[in-house]
Amino acid sequence: MSDEFDVIVVGAGPAGENAAARVVRGGLSAAVVEEELAGGECAYWACVPSKALLRPMELAAEVGRLPGLHLGETDVGAILRRRDAMTANLDDSGQVSWITDLPAVFLRGRGRLAGPRRVEVTAADGSVRTLRARHAVVLAVGSRPVIPPIPGLAEAKPWSSREATSVRVVPRRLAVLGGGVVACEMAQALHGLGARETTVIVRGGALLERMEPFAGELLDASFAEHGIDVRYRTEITRVDRRKPDGQVTLHLSEGPPLVADQLLVATGRRPATEDVGLATAGLPERRAVEVDDSMRALGVDEGWLYAVGDVNGRSLLTHMGKYQARICGDVIVARSRGEWDDLPSMRDSADAAGPPQVVFTDPQVCSVGRTEAAARREGLPIRTVDYDMGRVAGASLLGDGYTGRARAVVDVERQILVGVTFVGPGAAELLHAATIAVTARVPLSELWHAVPSFPTVSEVWLRLLETYGL
Numbered sequence: 001m002s003d004e005f006d007v008i009v010v011g012a013g014p015a016g017e018n019a020a021a022r023v024v025r026g027g028l029s030a031a032v033v034e035e036e037l038a039g040g041e042c043a044y045w046a047c048v049p050s051k052a053l054l055r056p057m058e059l060a061a062e063v064g065r066l067p068g069l070h071l072g073e074t075d076v077g078a079i080l081r082r083r084d085a086m087t088a089n090l091d092d093s094g095q096v097s098w099i100t101d102l103p104a105v106f107l108r109g110r111g112r113l114a115g116p117r118r119v120e121v122t123a124a125d126g127s128v129r130t131l132r133a134r135h136a137v138v139l140a141v142g143s144r145p146v147i148p149p150i151p152g153l154a155e156a157k158p159w160s161s162r163e164a165t166s167v168r169v170v171p172r173r174l175a176v177l178g179g180g181v182v183a184c185e186m187a188q189a190l191h192g193l194g195a196r197e198t199t200v201i202v203r204g205g206a207l208l209e210r211m212e213p214f215a216g217e218l219l220d221a222s223f224a225e226h227g228i229d230v231r232y233r234t235e236i237t238r239v240d241r242r243k244p245d246g247q248v249t250l251h252l253s254e255g256p257p258l259v260a261d262q263l264l265v266a267t268g269r270r271p272a273t274e275d276v277g278l279a280t281a282g283l284p285e286r287r288a289v290e291v292d293d294s295m296r297a298l299g300v301d302e303g304w305l306y307a308v309g310d311v312n313g314r315s316l317l318t319h320m321g322k323y324q325a326r327i328c329g330d331v332i333v334a335r336s337r338g339e340w341d342d343l344p345s346m347r348d349s350a351d352a353a354g355p356p357q358v359v360f361t362d363p364q365v366c367s368v369g370r371t372e373a374a375a376r377r378e379g380l381p382i383r384t385v386d387y388d389m390g391r392v393a394g395a396s397l398l399g400d401g402y403t404g405r406a407r408a409v410v411d412v413e414r415q416i417l418v419g420v421t422f423v424g425p426g427a428a429e430l431l432h433a434a435t436i437a438v439t440a441r442v443p444l445s446e447l448w449h450a451v452p453s454f455p456t457v458s459e460v461w462l463r464l465l466e467t468y469g470l
Contacts, residue, residue, distance in 0.1 A: 005031045007332060008119045008133040009140060010111035010276065012099065013040020015309030015321035016140030020104045022329020028336060030104040031131055033111035033121050038095035041142055041162075042318040044087045049165035050185055052083040054360045057192040061362040062425065065399025076170065076193050083165075090166075113137065113277030117304050120277075136304050136332045139289060139297075140325065141276055143269040143310035148177075156241035156248055158263040161186065170194040171261035175250055177236060178266035179207045181359050184219060186264060188361050191228050199229045199258060201236060201250070208365060212372065212421045214386075214405050215365045219423075221403075222363060231255075239263070271311045281305050288313025293347040295328035306332065314348075320355045324348060349439070354419060356435045358428045363404055366431040369419035369438040372409050381413045387463045389424045394456040398425065408464045416441045422460070430458060444470055 007023045009016045012034035020030045037044055056079050063071045088094060099106045107129070109121040117133040145160040147153060158177075164186045174195035176187045179202035191198040200207075200223070207216035207223075207230065223230055235253040250258040271288040278285045281300050289307035290298045291314070297305040306328050309321030331346050354369035375382045389395050389404030396402055404424020411418045420434035437447055448470045452458035 003130060004132045004134065005029045005105070006134045006336065007031075007136050007138060008033065008111075008131050009104075009138045010113075010119060011040070011140035011142060011309075011311075012038040012095070012106070013140060013142050013309065013321070014042055014318050015142075015325045016040070016138065017095070017099065018322045018325035019138045019140060019306075019308055019329045020099065021102055022326055023332050024102045024104055026329065026333030026336075028135065028333060030102070031107060032099050032104050033107045033109060033119065033131075035108070035110040037090065037092040038099060038106065039088075039092050043095070044090055044092075045162040045165050047318055049083050049087050050161070050182075050189065051360055052086045053079065053165065053189040053193065054185060057189055058360070058362050058364075058425075060192065062399060065401055065425070067400065074193070079193065080168070087166075107131075111141075112275065113139075113280045113305075115280045116302065118280075133304065135336045136306055138325075138328060138332075139276060139305065139307040139311050140309050140321070141272045141311050143316055144272045145265065146268045146270050147265055148267055150236050150239060152239035152241070153236070153265070156239045156263065157244055158239075158248075158265045160265060164190065164264050164266075167193075173197040173247075173260040174199070174262055174264065175248070175258055175260035176200045176264045176266060178202070178268075179204060179209065179216075179230075180266060180268065181208070181357075183264070183266035184208065184359060184361050186266065187228055188223070188226075190264075191226065196227070197229075197260075198227075199231065199260070201234050201252070201258075202230060202232050203235055205232050208359065210371075211359075211365060211367055212407055212423075214407070215359075215367075215421060215423050218363055218403065218405065219359075219361055219365060222361070269310065269316055271313055273311060293327075293349075294331040295324050295348070296331070314351050315355045317355055317357060320351065323350055353439045356431050358431060360428070363424045364427045365421075365423050366428050367419070367421040368431060368435045369417065370409060371419055371421070372407070375409050375411075375418055380411055380418060382418065383410050383412050383468070384408070385410065385464050385468045387460055387467055389422070389427070389457065389460050392457055392459050392463060393454065394459055395424065397455055398457070406460045406464060408468070410444070410468060414441070415444050417444070417447075424457070426457065430460070433458070433461065444468070 006028035007030045009020045009032045063069045109123040114120040119131045121129045170193045238251040240249040291312045295306045308324040310316045356368040359365040372384045385408045387406045407421045409419035
């Protein structure tokens with residue numbers, strides 16, 4: 001087998017897979033290097049299993065909003081088995097076949113930069129193979145969870161998202177550190193599966209602080225209704241755990257210690273750049289790889305290195321990593337042919353507009369573009385328009401007591417949307433229309449002619465525009 005390829009992709013998660021597929025489509029040869037499972041974090045320990053665990057909770061909530069329907073006892077074992085099926089029982093042979101069928105060469109091992117256009121691959125047996133790229137190397141190594149420097153925390157071996165989404169035995173007493181997406185989703189999922197004493201410890205004053213304030217408020221109300229205890233402006237000062245599988249004691253900045261059977265730490269992620277050889281490319285290690293809008297790493301002689309997905313720190317979302325990878329692959333193909341002319345279609349514009357994001361809790365929280373606060377910080381001339389989604393006919397038909405809220409952030413000079421947020425049961429399916437409107441900068445005068453069907457929740461679009469004055 002040759003050790004020379006047109007492109008070498010380090011990392012076979014969604015971003016790496018898409019980059020490889022794009023360059024092969026353009027006629028280039030590719031090698032894909034992966035140390036763990038082809039398919040990456042999202043397929044086995046994040047997006048897919050977490051949504052598989054959350055979906056039964058969502059359905060249970062929907063049933064509870066409709067009189068005449070009664071939910072039977074939850075079969076936790078069946079839910080976990082379906083989760084396992086959705087993650088292929090951690091067998092990546094299907095994903096490996098998908099890569100080799102591109103066709104690309106798949107190499108199992110740890111990939112590390114070893115100088116210009118070179119990658120060393122260390123296999124499980126310790127053998128090392130050096131690959132050379134004719135055109136480019138693409139880093140798609142993802143991110144790792146952050147463990148805060150709290151005394152005793154690391155020694156207590158807390159769960160990260162991996163352990164939470166691959167749970168085999170649901171703890172009765174669960175403590176969750178963090179108030180972001182992973183913390184909220186897994187607190188609700190595991191609580192519904194049997195973690196009856198679930199406590200969420202939030203350092204700040206709200207859940208989902210990066211989103212519109214009402215998102216965290218509505219989710220907090222849902223948590224309270226279901227018996228999830230949220231403690232704001234609280235810090236863990238020390239963690240004690242005498243046995244690896246024993247109970248864990250959390251000493252808090254306020255109040256008595258909290259005792260739990262398990263602790264989930266969900267305080268963010270960082271790019272996995274500590275040992276990928278960035279120094280051999282002249283870049284600082286342990287930091288996100290800074291890239292331009294074509295995903296080419298800045299500060300690398302001859303421009304042979306690219307970085308897509310979490311590793312570049314732009315947007316730690318699977319769909320955005322895949323989007324970046326498509327741009328990156330097309331750019332590499334164009335440059336290999338000498339055709340690159342800075343085409344706008346080959347440049348990242350979605351990250352700049354504000355990427356779409358969904359929190360799959362009940363209620364669902366989804367947004368695209370800027371929040372009101374972010375738009376004001378940028379000095380944009382904006383006006384916000386809110387609407388109670390429960391007042392839309394389609395929402396009331398979905399169930400009694402439907403509670404939700406929509407917000408549109410309007411640039412009043414350009415008369416376009418620069419941000420949209422929906423919070424409500426099933427609201428995620430509304431988001432793509434908002435993504436098109438924000439990313440494509442559709443004028444409000446044109447958006448008004450996109451008539452929503454009756455009686456759907458999508459009529460909230462009409463209500464938002466009418467409230468604005470159209």
